[in-house]
Amino acid sequence: MQFLSPSFLYLLLLGIIPVMLYLFRRKSKTVNVSTLVFFKTLAREHQESAWLRRLKKWLSFLLTAIVLVAAVIALARMVLSGRDNGDFRTVVILLDRSASMAVENEEGETRLAEAKRILYERLKDIPEEVGVALIAYDDRPEIVQPRTLKRRELISRLESVRIRPIADKAGAALESAKSIASLEPPAVIWHASDSVFDRDANPDSLELRELNLALDEVSNPGITAFQIRPVTMEYSQYDAYVQVSLNEAAPAPIKGRLNVNIGGMPSQFREFELDPGEDSGFTFKVGGSQNQMLRLELNCEDDDFPLDNQVLVPLPDSSPVLAAWIRPDETEDPFTRFALSAIQEDGNLELLKGTPDAWPLSEPVDAVIFDGWLPDEWPENMPVVVINPPGSLGPVLAAQLEDPVPYDSVRVGNEQHPVLFRVTSSRVAVTATAVFQTEGSLEPLWIAGNEPVLAAGEYKGQRVVVMGFSPGISEQLPLTSAFPLLVGNSLLWCIDGNGDRAGNSVSQYSAGEFVPVDGESITWSEWRDGEMREQRIPLKSNLVEMDRIGVWKTDSGNKGTSHLLSAAESNISAKSEEADSDAEYFKVKEGVAGNLKNILLAVILLVLIVESLLFHRFAVY
Amino acid sequence: MPTDQPTQTEDEIFDAEFLDRLRALFLRLRKRKQLKKKGIQSTPASGFTREFKDYRNYTAKDDYRAIDWRLYARLDRLFIRLYEEIQEFHVHIVVDTSASMAEPFADKRITSLKLAVALSYMGLVGNHRVSLYEIGEQVGDPPPPLKGLGNLQRVLDFARNLEFGGITDLEKCFREFQPSRRRYGIIFVISDLYGKSVDEAKEAIHHASGWPGEVHFIQVHHPWEEKPDLDGEIELIDVETQEQRRLWFTPRDRKRYEARYQEFIHDIEYACQSRQIDYQRWRTDYPFDELFLDLLSRGSALSSGS
Known part of the structure; x- marks a missing residue:
């Protein structure tokens, strides 16, 4: 037996009044x-024996005492539960408000709504002198309510918590909860989520109770990855990549369909079949003008979580590739210039030519070609094609040969490499002018003799192509189609690896990120209920939180998209017995075993009715 | 709250001071009577001897037997003769001696006895014959009529020896009380008029309309009976019947009681008026002298005697 509001027990002193x-x-x-x-003539007579009158007076006193005691006990909130409330002074509620909490049960109740309901009832069983704090978290924690004894305030704050379409990161939230819990020990943390903490990974002495809200069975196919980019050198063409996954806890494989819409019109679709825990990637090419809206929609029969079924993105700008060709005047190779001119003819390449004096460049470019020259400092923020390196710099460890060495043929290191796409290496004869090492991530593509003459790879996330020959003195190379192809492929491959290249200005963000913007307002476009909806919101600061899924644009021209795209969030887990070990702790108990309020109120009501009957109906004085 | 309040003893009531006050009262009454004695004064009571006083024109309402035919023969106009009555009549004083007249308010008993003595004194002074009766369950045997002031002591003895107790049967008493025509006079009934039911007094009064003479009902009651100071759980005991009744008395009940009591008084008053019977309420807390003068100033034949 326990009194949750023992301060009301002082009201029992009121019992002195009826006793007196x-x-x-x-x-x-x-x-x-x-x-x-x-x-x-006034009233009918009441002739009663003395013992009956005495009995009635006793009865009246007894009923009054019962009403008083029952009312006080109800106010003092007596519970007879066998629940172990522990001896703690603080409860820290750690409430998951991430996207996965939107999963609904058969009654249409979301995980968050169920969490609120259970917590609301469970809080009634907590003594009023115990302080309660509320932390809601998605990808970061927010202290919604610091430790308070005011239950109404807490309930109000609890009600205000809303689901945000953001993947959760519970680790930081748990640390915050521990910090608050340590302020008023002893404390207990109630973690309300559809996933539980690994107790072995949190061996703290702190008491942690898990309110596991996961469903017994849940199936969720969702889009977990997406990428789109303009096809280099192809106007209004875009390559897109989509990955769809099925959560591991899904009870059965599913069949689904991925619809692709451009500008509101169906464009294409992909059908797929996934086993639990499996993912599948789709690559497809779409055409459209820039800023047209591309919408991907996943349709599956058995899907409990719709938030990850959609991707909305405007087609990015497809501006021409901008490259810089830096070479000393005396080493300008006419064949190299010819190859670059051939690519330029399509209009998809803009070439800036310059001497070493132009370095560093005054404007950003998508790639730079160092031809027979290297700067003093390696450029780390752009892809680089190095032709006939004069020395070593950055990832290029090379030395000029005093006497160029002609080779009749080259051996191919990796003919599947994109740089060698459609290049007929078998007819090529090159004259090596430099030797270089292919250590690290550089991969030799052509090997003449025992030395590599062409290598490509990534260096600190930056794509690099190195050519250790001079086209001008390589007899069977410049006049064949292999060299322009090689130069073009090198540029394309380098630029493809640079997602932030100039011109591709639509930025994609994960929901929950803070994005720096400028301007007065931001306009969000969201696909809801089968139509596109726009909402304009004044900007309060230069940082905007991606707290919804959709496309945004500021009045100053910043724009971007916000996606859930989280493999972890989409991999919704089902409830397991092991993870539900605290089910009894959070079970709402009513009646004799739990909160007696309703019973006591019923007793009071009954007694009042009996009194009313006795004193009014039967006129017992 | 009804209590047996210690009041004056009987000796104190009928002491010399009280008799002096009665004499003074009598003088005041006679002076008032002389001041009012102007012109024709008639009384509905008829006497035994008549003295001529005046003539008056005959009207259609007058008894034709009163026409002075001799005067008609002489003047050829109709006149009737008026006489001043010289009354010698009986004064019947009926005292209620039931228990309710003595308990729980002894004032009612004292008041009624004083009133009976005062009326007797008036009768004796006026040289009338005074008869004293007691009523309760039935009408008691009256002593012989008394005449002359020398019998005042016998009146006092009678009053002193009256025993109060028992129940009141108004219906029976008023029916049985029938003075003979030979004893025509003034009848004073001194009682609280509480019967076995609320309406008993009202119904019993009709017997009084047949009594030979001028009837006066004097209802003696205590102020508590009009406005009882009761509250909460009470057990009431009727002093006459010893009947008990348990009540939870509320202010609302008190108002209802007071209204019912006033209705009772008005019913009696109306019953008396409709039968040309004089009725006077006599609250024990009001000044005795004032009420007594009032009583005799209301056209009573007793006040016009002597």
Whole structure:
């Protein structure tokens, strides 16, 4: 037995009043009167024996005492539960408000709504002197309510928590909860989520109770990855990549369909079949003008979580590739210039030519070609094609040969490499002018003799192509189609690896990120209920949180998209017995085993009815 | 609240001071009577001897037997003769001696006895015959009529020896009380008029309309009976019947009681008026002298005697 509001027990002192009234009650007076005839007209007579009158007075006193005691106990919130509330002074509620909490059960109740309901009931069983704090988290924690004794305030704050379409990161939230819990120990943390913490990974002495809200069975196919980019050198063509996954806890394989819409019109679709825990990637090419809206929609029969079924993105700008060709005047190779001119003819390449004096460049470019020259400092923020390196710099460890060495043929290191796409290496004869090492991530593509003459690879996330020959003195190379192809492929491959290249200005963000913007307002476009909806919101600061899924644009021209795209969030887990070990702890108990309020109120009501019957219906005085 | 209040003893009531006050009262009454004695004064009571006083024109309402035919023969106009009555009549004083007249308010008993003595004194002074009766369950045997102030002591003895107790049967008493025509006079009934039911007094009064003479009902009651000071759980005991009744008395009940009591008084007053019976309420807390003068100033034949 426990009193959750023991301060009300002082009201039992009010019992003194009926006791005193009973002890010092006005005794029945005997009055002689001249005649009774006038009194007989007032009320009917009550002739009762003394013991019956005494019994009735006792009964009246007893009923009054019962009403008083029952009311006080109800106010003091007595519970008879066997629940172990522990001996703690603080409860820290750690409430998951991430996207996965939007999963609904058969009654249409979301995980968050169920969490609120259970927590609301469970809080009733917490003594009022125990402080409660509320932390809601998605990808970061927010202290919604610091430790408070005011339950109404807490309930109000609890009600205000809303689901945000953001993947959760519970680790930081748990640390915050521990910090708050440590302020007023002993404390207990209630973690309300559809996933539980690994207890082995949190061996702290802190008491952690898991309110596991996961469903017994849940199936969720969702889009977990997406990428789109303009096809280099192809106007209004875009390559897109989509990955769809099925959560591991799904009870059965599913069949689904991925619809692709451009500008509101269906464009193409892909059908797929996934086993639980499996993912599948799709690559497809779409055409459209820039800023047209591309919408991907996943349709599956058995899907409990719709938030990850959609991707909305405007087609990015497809501006021409901008490359810089830096070479000393005396080493300008006409064949290299010819190859670059051939690519330029399509209009998809803009070439800036310059001497070493132009370095560093005054404007950003998508790639740079160092031809027979290297700067003093390696450029780390752009892809680089190095032709005939004069020395070593950055990832290029090379040395010029005093006497160029002609080779009749080259061996191919990796003919599947994109740089060698459609290049007929078998007819090529090159004259090596430099030797270089292919250590690290550089991969030799052509090997002449024992030395590599062409290598490509990534260096600190930056794509690099190195050619250790000079086209001008390589007899069977410049006049064949292999060299322009090689130069073009090198540029394309380098630029493809640079997602942030100039011109591709639509930025994609994960929901929950903070994005720096400028301007007065931001306009969000969201696909809801089968139509595109726009909402304009004034900007309060230069940082905007991606707290919804959709496309945004500021009045100053910043724009971007916000996606859930989280493999972890989409991999919704089902409830397991092991993870539901605290089910009894959070079970709402009513009646004799739990909160007695309703029973006591019923008793009070019953007693009042009995009193009413006795004193009014049967006129018991 | 009804209590047996210690009041004056009987000796104190009928002491010399009280008799002096009665004499003074009598003088005041006679002076008032002389001041009012102007012109024709008639009384509905008829006497035994008549003295001529005046003539008056005959009207259609007058008894034709009163026409002075001799005067008609002489003047050829109709006149009737007026007489001043010289009354010698009986004064019947009926005292209620039921228990309710003595308990729980002894004031009612004292008041009624004083009133009976005062009326007797008036009768004796006026040289009338005074008869004293007691009523309760039935009408008691009256002593012989008394005449002359020398019998005042016998009146006092009678009053002193009256025993109060028992129940009141108004219906029976008023029916049985029938003074003979030979004892025509003034009848004073001194009682609280509480019967076995609320309406008993009202119904019993009709017997009084047949009594030979001028009837006065004097209802003696205590102020508590009009406005009882009761509250809460009470057990009431009727002093006459010893009947008990348990009540939870509320202010609302008190108002209802007071209204019922006033209705009772008005019913009696109306019953008396409709039968040309004089009725006077006599609250024990009001000044005795004032009420007594009032009583005799209301056209009573007793006040016009002597």
